[in-house]
Amino acid sequence: MAEADLFRVLADPTRRAVFERLLQAEMTVSDLKAGFAISQPAISQHLGTLKGAGLVQERREGRFSYYRADPDALAPLVDWVDRYRSFWPERIERLKDVLKRMDQ
Amino acid sequence: MAEADLFRVLADPTRRAVFERLLQAEMTVSDLKAGFAISQPAISQHLGTLKGAGLVQERREGRFSYYRADPDALAPLVDWVDRYRSFWPERIERLKDVLKRMDQ
DNA sequence: TTTTCCAATAAGCGAACGCTTATATGACGG
């Protein structure tokens, strides 16, 4: 049931976008805010939710707060998907492609 | 953005459990209801939502409605997970295990 | 030290959600 929180937290499109952006680069709340059409408190609230699920980590530096995504926290979701991938034989080839791409 | 609906629809634990049960076996609404502590309309509503996302298919037979899960509809979610799996090199081995298990 | 800046928190609001009970729609069985 560890995937429950992940599904819930990632269900919101804005919050998922925040997570995805933080996978690309560490950045501050202000940096994040620049990319979205919502207020700073809204960004901070999403970060708090993501942090609660372990999807994001914080690094304080003076008055700045640097956030970065922690992909390891996706583990239960990855496991869930993998578990049901077996119901789906036609996509094994695609999975092999993923492996190939990662070997590069 | 095709994964947006999937995240939203699968975010509810009960609905996700319904989906998972229908991956194991086709069954009627009454069959499903027997496994959950919620009313029949609640079950039907979840099925409607799942059907809207293509996660579930219906087969009418007289007054019975047989439902079964369609794992193909997980495609966008699988793609999303695979995309971010590359941020996570430590789990490549696990992915290979998945492949191995599927080859059996 | 006072002002400015970054981020978090508080409070409240409207919309969406998941559930309930009540009712409707059909199909089967007596």
Place this chain on the structure above:
DNA sequence: CCGTCATATAAGCGTTCGCTTATTGGAAAA
């Protein structure tokens, strides 16, 4: 037929959600 059964739909209710504006805490800048 008529009553029962399987499911869907309607309406309403309490809760959760994501957002807003207002405020606070604390660190840098002036």
